Amino acid sequence: MHAMQYELTLPADYDTGIIRARVARIGHLLDDWDGLGLKAYLVRERGVHGSPVSQYAPFYLWNTVEGMNRFLWGGAFQGLVDDFGRPAVRQWTGLAFEEGAVADSPAAFAVRRRQPVPDGAELAALMREAVAETERLAAEDGAVLAAAAVDPHRWELVHFSLWEHDAPKADGDLFQVLHLSAPGRARFPRGRQW
Structure with missing residues (x-):
């Protein structure tokens, strides 16, 4: 498992309806992407749920490096680059994954803690503690799933x-899941x- 995320920090007065419409229009395009475990289309708005910024910040869990590379280098990612510029893409190596207490429920919110x-x-x-935290989160009421990963370059x-x-x-940082x-x-x- 490989985790990946990029963040587009938006101006304070940016209409996040533009992001919502974009996701409604194109979100389904990865619903059958080979090698993708999941992509959560995430947004947070300044002043909502304590967020200091407005951001579009999709989070990915990949089953294969080939699927991730095909997304980044095969043309799909280029549309975002053309519209918003090229963001830094963070990557982490997977440590743990657990389905949640309500795994079959739709995900409405995401929490990311770095x-x-x-x-x-x-x-x-420390890695055993991260695995235990993943298990704890997944067992909580309302949890759809939980994962942990590490970046050994930035530690x-x-x-x-x-x-x-x-x-x-x-x-951690609370995001709304758009798709x-x-x-x-x-x-x-x-x-x-491992």
Whole structure:
């Protein structure tokens, strides 16, 4: 499993209806993308649910590097680049994935929490804690799924979870899910990824 995200921080007065219309128009295009586990089309608005910024920030969990590369280099990503410029694309290596307590419910909200891996940390223990946190999040009421991944270049952990309501039992940045493409979600191995 590979996690990926890019963020488009929008001007404070930007009409997020433009993003909502874009996702309504093109979101279905990845509903059967080979190699994609899931893509959550995420948006947050300044002043709503405590967000300091307005952003369009899709989050991906990939089953294969080939599917991710075909998306980035095969032309699909170019449309976003043409419309908004080329954003930095963050990537993390998968640590854990769990289906949630209400896995069959539609996801309305997502929480993403990034945290640095402290210098001097015992890596195996820290990664076990990340797996345990994924399990804890997935077991919470309202959880659709939870995942954890790590960027060993920046030494950063990311926890990502989807929720059926706007009161998730997770800390981090809260996003609204506009659409969820999940062609390969059922193929994710559960639990620890090593």
